Amino acid sequence: MENNHITMFRSLNAHSTNYTIKAKIISMWDKKMNGYDNQIYRVDMLLMDEEGAFIQCSCLHKLFKRFLKFLVVDDCLLIHKPSLAKDTTKIKVTGKDQKLSFYAFTSVLKTDNWSGPRYLFKFTDFKSVLSKKIEVNTPIGNYCILFIF
Structure with a gap:
């Protein structure tokens, strides 16, 4: 990954995607395709950074092959270049108006180096x-x- 500097959730900026976050997956759920209960449209996650802050994150079905092996509850990830956008979902899990998304330029690595809340x-x-x-x-x-x- 190009950027070794870790950005905390409180410092995320929607005007830039050139940052790396370190986050633990706290919870994960999926949304099915409309009319197809056996196909997943999107995987949503609740992420926590090392300061204990939370943010919602999602990965669309188009990118599953690339990221599915990293989407494990309780794993810590280094996520480089995620997209930050307005959270348009009806229920805000974190109470925040923004959420992260994995997109074409996002890269993910698993790490065991976690110093945040247990x-x-x-x-x-x-x-x-x-x-x-x-x-x-x-x-x-x-x-x-x-x-x-």
């Missing part, structure tokens, strides 16, 4: 929940509420 959970104490200190539009599914008395 688990998906972000912990918060119950007092913060009661006082509504959790940021608005935060996907609550990423939180585990910890009761401290």
Whole structure:
């Protein structure tokens, strides 16, 4: 890969595709072709960077042969030149308005060099929940509420 500098999700810019991200696949699901339940149209993923930030990512069926071997939940990937675009899906898994996509110029490598969070959970104490200190539009599914008395 040309770019050894890792870009964190918070620094992604839709005006450039010349960056490399390091991400762990947290979850993966697929969308079937309209009218064909046995054919996959798109694979969607929830990715986490080493700062613990999340972003949704997708790979269309046209590129499956190239990327399918890399699409494994809990694997860490170096993804060079993904496309960043507006997330037009009805349900925003991460609460963000943008998502990544693999496209023709994207390259992917598996890596075992992960220094980010080991688990998906972000912990918060119950007092913060009661006082509504959790940021608005935060996907609550990423939180585990910890009761401290």
